[in-house]
Amino acid sequence: MPTFNQLKDKSGYYIYAWTPKTGNITYKLKSEANPIIDDYDLRHGDDISWDVIKSLKFLRFIYTDGSGILEVGDFEPNPNQVQETSLTKSQAKALLKIIQDYYDLSESQMETLCSILDIEVPGLNPTRIKKLLRNRITSLSSTFPVSNTLRRKSIDDVTASATTWELGDKELGLRFLFASFSGADATDPVEYLSHDVFVSEYLGITKWVTGLTNRSRDAEVEIAQQMEQLVPIVVWALKDVGVNPGQLEELSGPDIRDFEDMPF
16 A cells, blocks of 8 residues: 655655556655645555545646656556545545645536545535524624624624525525514514625635615624624535635625615
């Protein structure tokens, strides 16, 4: 079985393996693979699956001194070796999730990598995401501000819910809806606030739209503070179903609208 090793000076890593074409072979790893190695918890002397090796080859992180960067099919092992060292489904999904955390994969790259790992391509799962969001929305921190957007002292004075909509092929809408009520029986909603999040299976979060009943400058400032708590919840839910949340630093500020003009 191939083994994972660290150079004596600890400046890098290599994999010692055997293939029918080469006999014993030393695969060297580019430093770009280090985040995967660290999170996958590979240690010096560990056995390493050919599934992991082929995934690293696909990412172009493996090379040899004589052949340069290797392609997935270069120096293939015996099929028996691949089968004997194959990852379980849960291990393969864990590896894919680590790769997604550090590297943006196109649709075709995702499909190829999942084929290598023999797992289904992750997809948006509206039912699962809705359940995750609803579980988290009911336990928002008491610091979640609502005084300017809903004119209430505390989130405890507000009704909160979460739901999802399928917007099209491989696109999903998520909605966090907040409402404050008046009257002793709390049946008439008087203030609404919603955070609508648009998600693409391959691009992650593409847009954030916020609508509220009564707009003001103070309310807009408060919306940004609310997003500080809501964005991590969305990221967590997407990662749970294997969807990369995308480049959040490129996400522009929320598109703030009157509640009645919300898109869905």
